[in-house]
Amino acid sequence: MDFARDNCDVVSGVIFQPVSLTGRISFEELMDIRYTTSDLKEAINKYTKGAINIFYPIAFTAKFTKLLAWFDDMPPFSMTSHADCGFANIIIINNKDEWEPLENFFDVEGLVRWSNQVWDMVENKEVPKPTGLLKGINLSDFGQLASKIGNFVDDMTSLGYRQAIKAYYFAGAARFIKSPQKILTSKTYQAFARLVMAPNLNSAGKFFNDRNLMISSMHFQDAYNFDLDRVCRCLVHYGVID
Secondary structure (H helix, E strand, C coil): HHHHHHHCCCCEEEEEEECCCCCCHHHHHHHHHHHHHHHHHHHHHHHHHCCCCCCCCHHHHHHHHHHHHHHHCCCCCCCCCCHHHHHEEEEEECCCCCCEEECCCCCCHHHHHHHHHHHHHHHHCCCCCCCCCCCCCCCCHHCCCHHHHCCHHHHHCCCCCCHHHHHHHHHHHHEEEHHHHHHHCCHHHHHHHHHHCCHHHHHHHCCCCCCEEEEEECCCCCCCCCHHHHCCCCCCCCCCCC
């Protein structure tokens, strides 16, 4: 993680792989070397001094990634593995080169719920209804971005469906930024703003090269933690000769 932090201009994240056991082993040996995602979460939390204490299942952003692909007119992409198969989160590297949790910047669960809602609209071919969308939002907090949000309703009639959904998503996503007054000074907010204003897979990739690191894990199954529910939703298959 230190290497990733020190080279965050070219490193997008770190994906850990807890031990997977193959072949016969005694119960005592199993207990001695078994290392699970729960152990990894605890170790990461301790190492970052509590900067990452919330971890999300891989499938948490399944609809969000589909939405980004659709915005870019690309085939939908999502990872829908079982919740026990792995986790991911984004950690911010601040100006002091210190770890900082993503949750300090965004209401993550609220933003993902909003993304899910908009994707459901796309699947059902629903037309956005902007009335009341900006209720409770102080546009003055968003500086130069306020005009883009404020003009949303007026622009709706002249946009195609894909562009209309983009504008609708952008306006709604503004509610989940915790400190909008910092949007012009924070690299994290700026990278996110670019992602939302041009929500596609390319801008998502650039987000991870601007002092934002993905910390993730994928835990293979073995003979000692085999779960059929996980197998049914597995993304990786491999076989060995015992």
